[in-house]
Amino acid sequence: MSQAEDIVAAAGVSKSDKGPSQASVLVKIARERFELFMSEDGRPYAVAKNGPNLALPLRGKAGLRSQLARIFTDDNTGNVPSQSALADAMTVLEGIAASADPRVPHLRVARHEGGIVVDLGTSDGRCVVIGPHGWDRVPRSPVLFRRSGAMKPLPDPVRDGDGLARLRGLLNTSEEGFRLLVGWLVAAFLPDLPHPILTFRGEQGTGKSKAAQMIIGIIDPSGAPKRTAPRDLKSWGVQAFNSWGLCLDNVSVIADWLSDALCRAVTGDGMIDRALYSDDDVVVLEFRRVLAMTTIDAGALAGDLAERLLTIELSLIPDSKRREEAELDAAFADAHAAILASLFDVLAAVLKALPDVTLTERPRMADFARVLAAVDHVKDWRTLESYRTSARNAVADVLDGEPFAQAVVDLVDKAPPEGLTLTAQELLDRVDTPDKLPKKWPKDSTRAAGQLKRLAPALRTIGIDLDDSKRQPDGNRSRLYRLTAAESRRITAPGAPAAPGTSSDQHERPGATGDASTRTAPGSTRTAPAPGAPGAAPGAENRPAPASGTPSDQPKHPSPGAPGAPGAEMQPLSDVATPRLDVIERLIGTCAGCGQDMTILTPGQTHHPMCESDPA
Incomplete structure (x- = not known):
């Protein structure tokens, strides 16, 4: 058989058949029934002219290739097209798609004319359109969607009572946490x-x-709603490209590369990989995703990732109230449609309120914070305040888990009000260095400078500002780092020296500020205001500590743990002579006997108790 005859036979046409080849028939079917185009990331797609507004990839499972094979078989009394004919047809169709204007196929959700379109994931292409004046189910989407094998259909939303109340009954969190979750x-x-x-x-x-x-499952049902952390960047990109919502389950430690990948997925990411069976062609994966994860302790996470967290605390479920998984699954499936309807009602109201919402102060995730402000306006909640608290605590957790960050925070807390100005090497020399260096402890000034730069946003969150805009005037031109603590942090930080001008009879700190949700603990980066101070918990009384009765020129007593103090160890709060056990008022002065600094803890003290010059 000649080479020409081989080609004809491969195309599925006999020598006596003068009609079009199978490949030609397949191309004709595709051009008559589908529109062909390339996405902006260079992938060829087809969309049915008289069918759902769904983008079908030309190749792969449930793509145009399998659709054409089915149509050809139906139109030719069961005759199946050859694989070579399908391959030839795909090559031609890819060329046709490349010549068309690019379009953007969306995944699960999309913007449309001031509203939101949610793909229900059904075979007929039904969707829900949400606008400022409500929502409605639509038989054909006004925007182009694509599907992936990881997606499952959403139920048609149905108003059936209070869907949010039904969701509340399925979750083990506080009312504040639940409202944040709704936002x-x-x-x-x-x-x-x-x-x-x-x-x-x-x-x-x-x-x-x-x-x-x-x-x-509420926003993007999948056959694998919970996933283990991916092993490499490529597998992560494939997962993120094919799901709108992803959850990483039981996270204890996140590798640096995955931490960076998660941060990029939040704000928008793109990855380039070599195309299959090609040396010089590439494919692009672009995505911005909705992410979740579960963890026992988030303290091992990187600081930049911590700033992008919304933490929901869950409490222990008593054995008497624990429910079987099958029971929870059935309850959720029964409530899913009502939950969606209630969420879409809130979303419609939020879309109406958003144009009039303006934030005077914008946190790191400013767009999300604005949505929470709209939710608060609609529902009369305080989710934005809760989110700010959650973000600060998440950053504090991370800083508490980084020994170098703790050492920097401790150094700044002990510094005078004007702060510290020093080089990276000077900082490395002055911080308390552990005997056995932790894994991430910087081993030289270059690495210390890099860590300072990375920690700067987290440090600002807890009230420590870093300015690295200046250099030394000498010849080496080393960069100078100025570290200063905010006034509220200087007031509340454990062991911090008092601000200038504090007299011995001033036990109440004027102007103390803070956040009621933060906590104070030895060695912790968290700080908390005295109850009753501006920013303290609602209802807290503003009661000054009792006056010491010590004149301003009287010597004062040493702080617990200072040289000369009894036992040279931290004094328990219960031993402090003050009616408020959660506050230690410190007044720095000089011992009348030895002249060293000391702190008054009880009225009338003038000497170190262990000082040799103490007449007692």
């Missing part, structure tokens, strides 16, 4: 803004994994 779910249907990573945190037995599975 996050509403924002999850807005595709063009960065979403914080929802983090369920709690000890074993708090239902973290089940809660995450349900929440991701």
Whole structure:
């Protein structure tokens, strides 16, 4: 058989058949029934002219290739096209798609004319359109969507009572945490803004994994709603490209590369990889995703990732109230449609309110914060305040887990009010260095400078400012780092020296500020205001500590743990002579006997108790 005859036979046409080849028939079917185009990331797609507004990839499972094979077989009394004919047809169709104007196929959610379109994931292409005046089910989407094998259909939303109340009954969190969760779910249907990573945190037995599975299932059901951390960047990119919502389950430690990848996925990411069976062609994976994870302790996370977290604390479920998984699954499936309807009601109201919402102060995730402000306006809640508290605590948790960060914070807390100005090497020399260096402890000034730069946003969150805009005037031109603590931090930081001008009879700190949600502990980066201070918990009384009765020129007593103090160890709060056990008032002065600095803890003290010159 000649080469020409081989080609004809490969195309599925006999020598006596003068009609079009199978490949030609397949191309004709495709051009008559589908529109062909390239996406902006260079992938060829087809969309049915008289069918659902769904982008079909030319190759792969459930793509145009399999559709054409089915149509050809139906139109030719069961005759199946050859693989070579399908391959030839795909090559021609890819060329046709490349000549068309590019289009953007969306995944699960999309913007459209001031509203939001949610793909229900059904075979007929039904969707829900949400606008400022409500929502409605539509038989054909007004925007182009694509599907992936990881997606499952959403139920048609149905108003059946209070869906949010039914969701509340399925989750093991506080009312404040639940309201934050509702705000996050509403924002999850807005595709063009960065979403914080929802983090369920709690000890074993708090239902973290089940809660995450349900929440991701509300917005983007999948056969694998909970996933283990990916092993490499390529596998992560494939997962993120094919799902709108993803959850990483039981996270304890996140590798640096994955931490960076998660941060990019929040704000928008793109990855380039070599095309299959090609040496010089590439494919691009672009995505911005809604992410969740579960963890027992988020302290091992990187600082830049911590700033993108929204943490929901879960409490331990008593054995008497624990429910079987099958029961929870059935309850969730029964409530899913009503939950969606209630969320879409809130989303519609938020879309109406958003144009009039303006933030005077914008946190790191400013777009999400604005959505929360709109939710608060609609529901009369305080989710934005709760989010700010959650973000600060997440950053504090991370700083508490980094020994070098703790050492820097301790050094700044002990510095005078004007702060410190020093080089990276000087900083490295002055911080308390552990005998055995931790893994991430900087080993030279270059690495110390890099860590300072990375820690700067987290340090600002807890009230420590870093300015590295100046250099030394000498010849080496080393960069200078100026570290200063905010006034509220200087007031509340453990062991911090008093601000200038503090007299011995001033036990109440004027102007103390802080956040009621932060906490104070030895060695912790968290700080808390005295109850009653501006920013303290609602209802806290503003009561000054009792006056010491010590004149301003009287000597004062040493702080617990200082040289000469009894036992040279931290004095318990219960031993402090003050009616407020959660506050230690410190007044720095000089001992009348030895002249060293000391701190008054009880009225009338003038000497170190162990000082040799003490007449007692």
